[in-house]
Amino acid sequence: MTAKIPVNTQESYDTVARKICDHLGLEYVEPLQAYAWQVHLVKSFERPLTLRVGIGQRTENVRQEAWALRRLAGSPANPPVLHLIEETRTGETSITYLLRDYLEGSVLADVGKLPPESVMPLERAVRISHRRGIAGLDINEENVLITPSGARLFDFSETMERNVVGPERFKEARLYDLDDLARLFRYYVPSKPGDSIRCDQP
Ligand SMILES: Nc1ncnc2c1ncn2[C@@H]1O[C@H](COP(=O)(O)OP(=O)(O)OP(=O)(O)O)[C@@H](O)[C@H]1O
Ligand SMILES: [Mg+2]
Secondary structure, eight states: OOSOOOOOTTSOHHHHHHHHHHHHTOEEEEESSTTOTTEEEEEETTEEEEEEEEEGGGHHHHHHHHHHHHHHTTSTTOOSOEEEEEEEEETTEEEEEEEEEOOOSEEHHHHOSBOHHHHHHHHHHHHHHHHTTEEOSOOSTTSEEEETTEEEEOOOTTOEEHHHHHHHHHHHHHHHHHHHHHHHGGGBOOSSTTOOOOOOOO
């Protein structure tokens, strides 16, 4: 970002998000969920986008997420399109943000059951991210969005990278993800009696 955003560390995420929108010429709509104070719904020429903001210590997970999304770009594991990530500073305070497409849908925790056709794509998404050197480490029912075009994994803010931690720790991280995935599959409701799913360890 070339121009500075006049932010004050005391201001809420909401105010900062509005200022970023003014700066980028986006329309601010609302915080996406009351408890997700980092994530906001915004619009660009009527196209809904999510704006994720990190201030101070919270800049790190925004950077982490942007990194993971870049690594996953072009794979079926990649959910929303990453539009941009930028950083700015006011005095000692750094601010990071990233914009992605907004996906219509609800989190699995609210939907309450996993559609049968979503099971394989979800497992595939996790395995692809592992092959690309990323373990999500936060795979749970709040971080899976059930959309009309299928289930999407999102929230890559807690990821672990194989290049950073080395193969041994990364293997543990992969197993951790697969355990989480198996827990998610409890939301699966078989379409006919006797159907079941297994999540094999690698
Ligand atoms: N691209 C998106 N499209 C639709 N909804 C989204 C999108 N990104 C986030 N959301 C919604 O915002 C909520 C919070 O997003 P996310 O899980 O990324 O942040 P968070 O859990 O607050 O972050 P953190 O885990 O770093 O504290 C999600 O549960 C989801 O409902
Ligand atoms: Mg989350």
